[in-house]
Amino acid sequence: MKKENPQRRKGGRKPKAKPERYRYVVRMDEDENRQFKLMFQKSEAVHHSKFIKSVLLNRTIKIIKIDPATTDFYIRLTNFYHQFQAIGNNYNQVVKAVKTNFGDKRAFVLLRKLEKETVELVIVSRQIVALINEYKEKYLDTHLPD
Missing domain, CATH: 1.20.58 (Methane Monooxygenase Hydroxylase; Chain G, domain 1)
Incomplete structure (x- = not known):
């Protein structure tokens, strides 16, 4: 029998420092999706997830309208x-x-x-x-x- 070296690393991916713990799924109809996309465009946010978090957690959203x-x-x-x-x-x-x-x-x-x-x-x-x-x-x- 082979003895395993305790210092030897196992293969595979390194574990994340802060693993994602929660994930939510939201379904929208066409009108809601259209309204969501309009709000997202006005906010000029880059990522949907960050935009949704800011809306859900009542963070301020900057909407700048240039005429x-x-x-x-x-x-x-x-x-x-x-x-x-x-x-x-x-x-x-x-x-x-x-x-x-x-x-x-x-x-x-x-x-x-x-x-x-x-x-x-x-x-x-x-x-x-x-x-x-x-x-x-x-x-x-x-x-x-x-």
Whole structure:
């Protein structure tokens, strides 16, 4: 008879450190399955099992809905504001050019006209900033629990 070496390993798979202890099976009809798939897509979860666990154990599920129309509006509004900033830079260059190329009286007349237009530009610029802030408050600052 052969004696078995106690240090010798047996073949087969190594046992798991934390074996799965419980498994549940859920059956759904077509409507329930459709609703489940919709909720799963909205949550942007990667794995069905993790999504189901979070729903069953009352963990928060983040559902982020991105509306392309409002996003496009926000992008265009922001670009419009940047154009106003560019106009401000051009304004500074024009003032320098007028001061260096014209006499004091002529420069004063030209800058007076430019000042009137600038006041209107500032009013429009403030309206743009107000619209951007209003948009952020309504659509972008969603307080989701972590």
